Amino acid sequence: MPAPAQHIHSPANPLFKDLRRLAQDSAASRKQGRAWLEGDHLARAARARQVRPALAVFAESSWQQSAHEWAGLARQNIVLADPLFAALSALPSPARMGIVIELPLPAQPARFAPGAPTLVLDRVQDAGNTGSMLRSAAAFGFTQVLALQGTAALWGPKVVRAGMGAHFALHLFEGLQPEDIEQLAVPLLATSSHQGQWLHRTALPWPCAWLMGHEGQGVSAALARQASAHIRITQPGGEESLNVAAAAAICLHASAAGREAGE
Amino acid sequence: MPAPAQHIHSPANPLFKDLRRLAQDSAASRKQGRAWLEGDHLARAARARQVRPALAVFAESSWQQSAHEWAGLARQNIVLADPLFAALSALPSPARMGIVIELPLPAQPARFAPGAPTLVLDRVQDAGNTGSMLRSAAAFGFTQVLALQGTAALWGPKVVRAGMGAHFALHLFEGLQPEDIEQLAVPLLATSSHQGQWLHRTALPWPCAWLMGHEGQGVSAALARQASAHIRITQPGGEESLNVAAAAAICLHASAAGREAGE
Numbered sequence: 198m199p200a201p202a203q204h205i206h207s208p209a210n211p212l213f214k215d216l217r218r219l220a221q222d223s224a225a226s227r228k229q230g231r232a233w234l235e236g237d238h239l240a241r242a243a244r245a246r247q248v249r250p251a252l253a254v255f256a257e258s259s260w261q262q263s264a265h266e267w268a269g270l271a272r273q274n275i276v277l278a279d280p281l282f283a284a285l286s287a288l289p290s291p292a293r294m295g296i297v298i299e300l301p302l303p304a305q306p307a308r309f310a311p312g313a314p315t316l317v318l319d320r321v322q323d324a325g326n327t328g329s330m331l332r333s334a335a336a337f338g339f340t341q342v343l344a345l346q347g348t349a350a351l352w353g354p355k356v357v358r359a360g361m362g363a364h365f366a367l368h369l370f371e372g373l374q375p376e377d378i379e380q381l382a383v384p385l386l387a388t389s390s391h392q393g394q395w396l397h398r399t400a401l402p403w404p405c406a407w408l409m410g411h412e413g414q415g416v417s418a419a420l421a422r423q424a425s426a427h428i429r430i431t432q433p434g435g436e437e438s439l440n441v442a443a444a445a446a447i448c449l450h451a452s453a454a455g456r457e458a459g460e
Numbered sequence: 461m462p463a464p465a466q467h468i469h470s471p472a473n474p475l476f477k478d479l480r481r482l483a484q485d486s487a488a489s490r491k492q493g494r495a496w497l498e499g500d501h502l503a504r505a506a507r508a509r510q511v512r513p514a515l516a517v518f519a520e521s522s523w524q525q526s527a528h529e530w531a532g533l534a535r536q537n538i539v540l541a542d543p544l545f546a547a548l549s550a551l552p553s554p555a556r557m558g559i560v561i562e563l564p565l566p567a568q569p570a571r572f573a574p575g576a577p578t579l580v581l582d583r584v585q586d587a588g589n590t591g592s593m594l595r596s597a598a599a600f601g602f603t604q605v606l607a608l609q610g611t612a613a614l615w616g617p618k619v620v621r622a623g624m625g626a627h628f629a630l631h632l633f634e635g636l637q638p639e640d641i642e643q644l645a646v647p648l649l650a651t652s653s654h655q656g657q658w659l660h661r662t663a664l665p666w667p668c669a670w671l672m673g674h675e676g677q678g679v680s681a682a683l684a685r686q687a688s689a690h691i692r693i694t695q696p697g698g699e700e701s702l703n704v705a706a707a708a709a710i711c712l713h714a715s716a717a718g719r720e721a722g723e
Contacts, residue, residue, distance in 0.1 A: 325588050329703040338696040359703070366697060397717035433601040433716050434629060439709065440592040440622070446706035447713045453696050454660035 200268035202260070206278045213281060216254065219297065220285045223324060223353030227371075230300050232352040236292030240267065242362030243298055250296035256282035259293035271296065287354060300352060302365075309370045311382040314339045315406035316449065319375075319416050320347035321441060327351065328359020329442040330409065335363035337453040339407075343378065344371045345420075347411075375419040381406050384425040387416055388444055393427030396448065401455045409445045463531035465523070469541045476544060479517065482560065483548045486587060486616030490634075493563050495615040499555030503530065505625030506561055513559035519545035522556035534559065550617060563615060565628070572633045574645040577602045578669035579712065582638075582679050583610035584704060590614065591622020592705040593672065598626035600716040602670075606641065607634045608683075610674075638682040644669050647688040650679055651707055656690030659711065664718045672708045 205213050218225040220233040231251065234240050243250070253271035255263050260276045268274045283291050309315070316334040321327050327349045334342055342351070349356055351369050378385065386401070387393075387408045408424060410416030421427075430439065430447055439447075468476050481488040483496040494514065497503050506513070516534035518526050523539045531537045546554050572578070579597040584590050590612045597605055605614070612619055614632050641648065649664070650656075650671045671687060673679030684690075693702065693710055702710075 323588075325586075329706055332703055333706050335697045336695040336702055361701075361703075397713075397720065430713065431716055431720060432599040433720070434598045438624075439599055440595055440624075440705070442703070442706060443592055443596050443709035446702065446709045450660075450693065450710045453694055456696070457660065457694060 200264055200274055202255070202264075202268065202274035202276045204257075204276045205281060208281060208284065212275065213277065213285075216275075216297070217285050220295070220354050221287055223350045223355060226300070226350055226352040226354075231297050232300055232357060233295060233297055233354050234357060235286060235288060235295040235354075237294065239357065239362060240294070240296045242365050243296065244270070246302075246304070246365040248298050248302055248365065251299050252297035254282075254285075254295050254297065256291070256293040263294045267294065267296070288358075305368055309341055309343055309368065309380075311380055312404060313341050313383070314404040314452070315381060315383065316342045316445070317378060317385070317406055317408045317420075318342065318344045318348045319408060319420055320345060320411040320414075321349060321409060322412050324349045324353060324355030325359045326412065326440065326442040328356045328361070328363075330445045331356070331360040331363040331367060333442070333446045333449045335366040337449040338456070339367070339449060341368040341370065343373050344369070345373050345375065345378075375417065375423070378420060378423055385423055386448070387421055387424035387427050388448060389427040389429055390438055391429075393429045396428050396430050396451055399426075399428060401452050403452060403456045403459070405452060407445065407448050407452070409441055412441055463527055463537055465518070465527075465531065465537035465539045467520075467539045468544060471544060471547065475538065476540065476548075479538075479560070480548050483558070483617050484550055486613045486618060489563070489613055489615040489617075494560050495563055495620060496558060496560055496617050497620060498549060498551060498558040498617075500557065502620065502625060503557070503559045505628050506559065507533070509565075509567070509628040511561050511565055511628065514562050515560035517545070517548075517558045517560065519554065519556040526557045530557065530559070550621075568631055572604055572606055572631065572643075574643055575667060576604050576646070577667040577715070578644060578646065579605045579708070580641060580648070580669055580671045580683075581605065581607045581611045582671060582683055583608060583674040583677075584612060584672060585675050587612045587616060587618030588622045589675065589703065589705040591619040591624070591626075593708045594619070594623040594626040594630060596705070596709045596712045598629040600712040601719070602630070602712060602715075604631040604633065606636050607632070608636050608638065608641075638680065638686070641683060641686055648686055649711070650684055650687035650690050651711060652690040652692055653701055654692075656692050659691050659693050659714055662689075662691060664715050666715060666719045666722070668715060670708065670711050670715070672704055675704055
């Protein structure tokens, strides 16, 4: 017998309208203090870290087969008429299920750890870049992300989707000011296109914090002054700059590789 | 005196409708044999490589100040009423000028070079990932990109935008079949999440071809069989996989760094 659920058929339903904002508007996660995770992969990534859904949301056509896996876990179950679920989804082919989780996550500490391996994001604009960097941070053994004010909302739907579950392997802190970064007790490494040591010829400290900046303007002067080293990525092709998520992947991987070489 | 231009005020104008498709629909570049480059940065990247615009397109409000730089270069100039230019643009803040170029580029050879440093894309879906990889390829000294059938259209507007001008530093070949890749005379390197040598402990051959696959499915079996080596990226964080553009950046950079170390 399926669990009890609220069925919604009207796009005017206030609960539906809140959900649609959460699933489509990157500012809504902050306003509502919740996040939308669409599809089995993300929902399972949350569950694996003991994050219990506040809501589980199903398309009518998937309710029967999904209920046994998900409906018992959530405090509330909602079944949307299929066209409503499609209107909610920002995916080209809607996943037909999703969960809403409350923020901050239960395991999230109130303050960031000054000595932890860290990725610092300074006003990174693009949600896809931001999600990709969270994924790289988790893959390469970094444990926290500090996002300065002006960075894409980390729990916005596009960042969550691009993060592919990395959000649950990291401690995430948002809305920080440049002076908050001074509290980090690990060396702060900034990438630069025109000064500093070559990455592939540098022995990197561990733990450390990597600083990645705005797609057009790079890292702010106030933050760059705090860096203990400026690191350049060789670009024999002579192009001006890399995509910021590509640069981050190279730097974070170099830290992981250097750490293994030193073991 | 500004150059002569055709002024368009109606969204029903057939020339406008063709332009809008080119600027928004990733399949239109193939159909029309042209590409849309919005904004000064991309238009200048084309001009720096002696690519002459077939059309230059201006918002009415930018026509007076942009004409002296661009209007003399194009075979035809078009001035759009500002709301039409905004309807064409896929950017959050429209650049108010753009050019249309004809494909293939004049400098593009008819066949790919079997011995050149190469990036091979096997059904990569996401336009942002594809553009980021073109940018990394150009930055790290790779000279050509071979895209197998099923990869995002390389001259589609989102790939062009994410490429940030890298399209003009590379020779691009699209619509290839797996058997075409057999004609490459350089070692073909495939990334793998579960087998092969660790990237950071491997001396990489140069020139080489890196093979990057579909975001969900990876590289096809037919192509993986052609690889002369399988390479793993260390992931001490234990995450399952990296974003494909992040993985490509790490691999292409490792080639460039290895080449410098060997010099």
